[in-house]
Amino acid sequence: MSTRITRITAAAATGLVAALALTGVSAATASAAPAKAAKTVTCTPANTKISVSTVSRPINHLLIKATNKGKTPCYSYGAPLIGFDHPQSTVWTLDESRPQAVVTLKPGQSAYASVLTSGGDGAGSGGHLSKEMSLNFEGRAMAGSVGPTAFPKVPAKTWVDDSAAVSYWQSTAADALIW
Numbered sequence: 001m002s003t004r005i006t007r008i009t010a011a012a013a014t015g016l017v018a019a020l021a022l023t024g025v026s027a028a029t030a031s032a033a034p035a036k037a038a039k040t041v042t043c044t045p046a047n048t049k050i051s052v053s054t055v056s057r058p059i060n061h062l063l064i065k066a067t068n069k070g071k072t073p074c075y076s077y078g079a080p081l082i083g084f085d086h087p088q089s090t091v092w093t094l095d096e097s098r099p100q101a102v103v104t105l106k107p108g109q110s111a112y113a114s115v116l117t118s119g120g121d122g123a124g125s126g127g128h129l130s131k132e133m134s135l136n137f138e139g140r141a142m143a144g145s146v147g148p149t150a151f152p153k154v155p156a157k158t159w160v161d162d163s164a165a166v167s168y169w170q171s172t173a174a175d176a177l178i179w
Contacts, residue, residue, distance in 0.1 A: 043074035043105060044137050044147025052115075052133060054155045055177060062115040062158065063173055064135070064166075068105035076103040076111040076169035078138035081145050084130040084160045091115070097167035097179040111169040112176035119163040127161035130154050 041047065047070035055063050064082075068074050079093040094116075103111045118127060133154045136145035167179040 040073040040075060040104065041070070042137065042139055042146055043068065043076045043111070045135065045150035046147050047074055048105075048137075050135055050150045050152045052152045052154060054158075055114075058177065060116060060118050060159075061177065062117060062155065063176060064113045064115060064152070065110050065173070066105070066112075066137075066169070067110040068107050071107055073104055073106050075140070076105060076137065077140055078142040079166050079168040080113050081136040081138060082115065082166055083134045084154070084164065085128070085132050086134075091164040091166050094165050094167050094179050097170070097176075099168055099170060099175075103169045103171050111171065112173045113169050114167045114176040114179050116163070116165045116179070118159055118161040125162055127159055130158045130160040 043066060047068065048066040049069050051065045051067075053063050053065070055061050064080055066076060066080070079097075081090045083090050097114075105111055117130075131154060133152055135150045135152060137147055138144070139146040167176055170176040
């Protein structure tokens with residue numbers, strides 16, 4: 001009886017290996033645990049590199065670039081929370097710049113936001129040459145900041161007044177500079 005069971009077991013095993021071979025799965029792969037997908041985290045200054053640059057158009061604008069320097073994707077929720085020269089509050093966000101979806105950054109990819117530094121038409125008051133910017137990321141609930149504060153270098157001769165505003169994070173610099 002044991003010879004018969006051994007032959008049936010061997011035949012079944014051979015059939016299973018053949019079936020797996022036809023589907024392109026090896027016996028080793030079939031028994032291995034599935035690989036875990038990379039968990040997406042919230043972008044913060046700890047896992048991104050932040051830079052700020054001037055642009056020729058539109059006037060009175062800066063461009064913020066946040067590049068994912070981590071090994072996992074990250075979400076850039078909402079807009080950067082920025083202030084100039086130790087403010088008591090952040091600059092206001094341009095609500096009309098809200099993208100249709102959260103900007104997701106794979107490792108090495110960048111998100112962009114534009115900063116209107118002054119109205120340029122005399123609409124703002126309290127203007128000054130800025131020396132420092134503080135920047136935080138919003139969390140998923142967009143009800144405050146997450147992670148440490150970044151202090152990216154502000155380009156020389158950046159004039160800022162109380163009409164300053166920032167766009168939501170965008171996937172491209174061109175999309176950010178529309179605002």
